[in-house]
Structures are given as structure tokens and as C-alpha cells.
Amino acid sequence: MKIQLALDRLSIEEAIKIAGQAEKFIDIFEVGTSLIKEYGIVSISRLKEAFPDKLILADMKTMDNAIYEFQLCFEAGADMATVMGVSPLQTIETCLEAAAEHQKKTMIDLLNTSEEQRTALFPYTEAIFCDHVSKDVQEKSGLHNTASATFDPSLQWAIAGGITGESIQTMAGPLPDIVVIGSAITKAPQPEKAAEALSEIIERKKAESHGSA
Numbered sequence: 001m002k003i004q005l006a007l008d009r010l011s012i013e014e015a016i017k018i019a020g021q022a023e024k025f026i027d028i029f030e031v032g033t034s035l036i037k038e039y040g041i042v043s044i045s046r047l048k049e050a051f052p053d054k055l056i057l058a059d060m061k062t063m064d065n066a067i068y069e070f071q072l073c074f075e076a077g078a079d080m081a082t083v084m085g086v087s088p089l090q091t092i093e094t095c096l097e098a099a100a101e102h103q104k105k106t107m108i109d110l111l112n113t114s115e116e117q118r119t120a121l122f123p124y125t126e127a128i129f130c131d132h133v134s135k136d137v138q139e140k141s142g143l144h145n146t147a148s149a150t151f152d153p154s155l156q157w158a159i160a161g162g163i164t165g166e167s168i169q170t171m172a173g174p175l176p177d178i179v180v181i182g183s184a185i186t187k188a189p190q191p192e193k194a195a196e197a198l199s200e201i202i203e204r205k206k207a208e209s210h211g212s213a
């Protein structure tokens with residue numbers, strides 16, 4: 001279970017500062033959709049330049065124009081980029097093709113997808129599937145991702161949306177490959193300490209899960 005730190009609603013400088021504070025405990029830095037929208041693709045290249053040895057995910061949330069958007073991300077240094085699962089399958093396939101051509105990865109964001117759409121997406125086993133509770137749902141309905149969705153263990157999957165140490169502690173069943181954490185670290189008074197505490201909880205969870213396997 002890798003930790004992906006979502007860097008959202010920050011300036012590029014603030015994002016680099018927080019990423020540097022948490023770096024030791026993080027596997028993947030996510031350049032949040034808000035950074036890409038506010039500052040552009042340069043936010044991806046700035047993060048990659050600052051952390052050349054870290055995996056960088058561009059949370060592009062592509063819905064159309066996939067070849068153009070994914071090439072922009074990969075040429076800027078992203079190792080992974082996201083596409084919305086509600087997009088036409090032609091868009092999903094274009095993202096997967098662009099990722100394969102650049103030897104990069106696609107994350108399919110399952111936000112608001114129906115069961116039928118998920119069933120159509122799961123054959124794309126080269127993708128990482130992200131079970132995501134949106135910021136608006138979190139803020140308007142007080143919900144967060146409880147990690148209760150079940151996935152075929154042969155799929156690569158991630159969880160996102162208001163994840164905290166408590167939600168990781170209460171996870172039951174198979175663990176996701178990636179846990180995406182944003183505000184619980186970026187909004188903490190001491191991001192480094194928050195990242196360390198979350199990483200310890202994750203390590204304990206992994207040990208428990210191996211013990212029960």
C-alpha cells in the first residue's frame with residue numbers, strides 16, 4: 001500500500017514546500033487538479049524538477065481530448081495521469097495507449113461511475129482504478145471514503161476522498177495498492193508529523209494484513 005500525497009489548493013511553492021516536508025513518508029506526489037487548473041502544466045514540471053526520483057501523478061481528470069492532455073502531462077514529467085471513468089471508452093483507450101507509448105501509467109477515477117460503467121472499465125487491467133469520494137460530496141454530505149468498496153484482487157486500485165488515519169485504521173478486507181491522502185497532511189499544522197503518523201498507521205495495517213493472510 002503506497003501513499004500518494006494529493007497537493008491541492010496550494011501555490012506551486014507551497015506544494016513543493018509541503019512535499020519536501022513529507023517526502024520521507026510518501027511514495028507518489030499528486031499534482032492536484034486545482035494546481036493544474038490554477039497554474040497550468042508547469043505545476044507538473046516544477047514538482048518533477050523538485051523531486052526527480054519520486055513518482056509524480058498528474059490529476060488531470062481528463063474527459064476528452066485525451067491524446068493531447070496525456071502527452072502534455074507525460075512530456076512535463078508525469079509518471080501517471082488520471083482520466084475520469086465516466087468518459088467515453090474511446091477516451092479511456094486513448095489514455096491507455098498514450099501511457100503505453102510513454103511507458104507510463106493511467107489512473108481511472110471511478111467518481112460517479114455506475115456499476116455498468118465499472119464493469120465495462122475493469123477489463124482494462126493495465127490501469128489503476130481509483131475509488132473516489134469527491135470533495136463536494138465530502139463537504140456537502142459529510143461523507144468520506146471508508147475504504148469499504150471491494151475490488152477484484154487482480155486489479156490495481158487506489159482509494160481517495162477525505163482519508164484520515166482513523167479511516168485507514170478501520171479498513172477491513174484486502175488493502176488497496178495506493179491510498180491517496182490530501183488534506184489530512186497538507187492542512188495539518190505539521191505536515192511532516194502528520195505524514196509520519198499516517199505512514200506508521202499504514203505500516204501497522206500492512207503488518208496486520210500479512211499476519212492474517
Ligand SMILES: O=C(CO)[C@H](O)[C@H](O)COP(=O)(O)O
Nearest residue numbers: 006160161162163181182183
Ligand atoms: O482528487 C482530489 C480532489 O478532487 C483529491 O486528490 C482527493 O480528494 C484527496 O484529497 P483529500 O484527502 O483532501 O480528500
